[in-house]
Amino acid sequence: MSPVLAEFAGPGQALSLGSPATPELDDGEVWLRVTCTTICGSDRHTYHGRRSTPLPGYLGHEAIGIVEASRRPDAQPGDRVTFSMLVSCGECDRCAAGLGHKCRKVFKYGHENLPWTGTYGSHMRLLKGTELAKLPGDLPDEAAAPINCAFATGIAVADHVVGHRVRVIGGGLVGLATALAVLLAHPAREVEVIEPDTQRQVWAKRLGMKPSTDQPVDCLVECAGVRAALEPAMAGLKIGGRLVLAGLVHPDSALPFTAEALIRNLWTIVGVHNYAPGVLPRAVDLAAEFNRRIPCPEWTRTLPSLDELDTCLAGAPDEALRVAVRFGPDPA
Ligand SMILES: [Zn+2]
Ligand SMILES: [Zn+2]
Incomplete structure (x- = not known):
């Protein structure tokens, strides 16, 4: 199956699935096979036009995946990882002040018009400077997918x-x-x-x-x-x-x-808005503890088919805390 990616043409329009050219990885980049993504409230806002995004856009930012190809030393093919929702330059005055999430060149997955940088697809291109954290093998996909948004934000808020x-x-x-x-x-x-x-x-x-x-x-x-x-x-x-x-x-x-x-x-x-670099590993631990207290089949549901994605994005927030979506083949 060739990689697929959902494109967002604008509010009121259904997402369209396509297969844009896959990128040549630059130094520091990773090609990730997305095994699970979850729908965040901010995706619904973008879908409805309540928050602006460059078009065509590539939505979705809560996900995990398996590294398929890597041009960075700390990521090997086969690694199962979560990644920071934001990429910062590490060099500007805000990064120097510990505010990497407000970096002057900040890049936000799921909110840009660079193909393969939204999670609604089978694969993603993770840019240089993206933080990665490996996932424990016993943490289910559906509980791990929101680590890089909801759980990391929870850590950042709790710190205050x-x-x-x-x-x-x-x-x-x-x-x-x-x-x-x-x-x-x-x-x-x-x-x-x-x-x-x-x-x-x-x-x-x-x-x-x-x-x-x-x-x-x-x-x-x-x-x-x-x-x-x-x-x-x-x-x-x-x-x-x-x-x-x-x-x-x-x-x-x-x-x-x-x-x-x-x-x-x-x-x-x-x-508190989003989270600064360095929070991700603690967010992994938080999701694992959350999932020990309430196993994720109780608080997530998985869309039975991609045909329901638009209906789900357009509809009211779900009763489940997160709706999971899989663009690739189901793991056996
Ligand atoms: Zn989110
Ligand atoms: Zn910066």
Whole structure:
């Protein structure tokens, strides 16, 4: 079977499968056979035109795969890996400041118009500077595919969490991954998740989270992307508390409090977007622990056929935390 790649011509148009010329690898690059990709909320946003992308585009950024060809010494054919969603130059002022995810030349898989750099296809071209992390053999594909987005973001968000009592708004995969990372960092913490969906509440409990209470918290962590959920939750943030914002990455995100409230309550606010270089290996461990607590057949589902991909992208978010897609032959 020759490699296939889904092309996105623009909002409202179905993805088309094609076989563009496969690239000659440059120094530092890897040719990856994508064994599993998962649909992220940001793919749905791009598909609907709520976030702009150069066209034609190549969507998808959550995936894992097997190295087929490599021009870098730390990747050998046969290696099963995850890769950083972002590629940074390592040389600019922002990279030097530890903000590689805001690199002046940043490249973001699934958001560019360079063929073979989206995960919706059988293969990918991983560019020089992409971080790679090898995967444990017993971690299933479906649980490993979101490592480079949801789980890595969860680690990055959790790194900014302080205090004993923590409340996470949102029980989607980023919220639950964040909550678990917060708990694993300090197991004595009380970590609550605010989530209206009963299935997601059950998952939060199995991960070790407490049901939401009225107790004031030291840290409030926004992972839902829903402005209306933040306003009532602010009433529970202690004087001296910290608000960590990670989910409201869209224009409808005006904060529901005044500077006066911030000043009088001695609050601190931190914004977290994506993740800096170096997070990926910890995200692998987080996904493995998540999957030990809730095996992935319970929180993922696999599309039975590629014919359903457009319907899935166009539709409402799934009940599963992630929908997995396979473009290549099914592993036996
Ligand atoms: Zn994502
Ligand atoms: Zn840079």
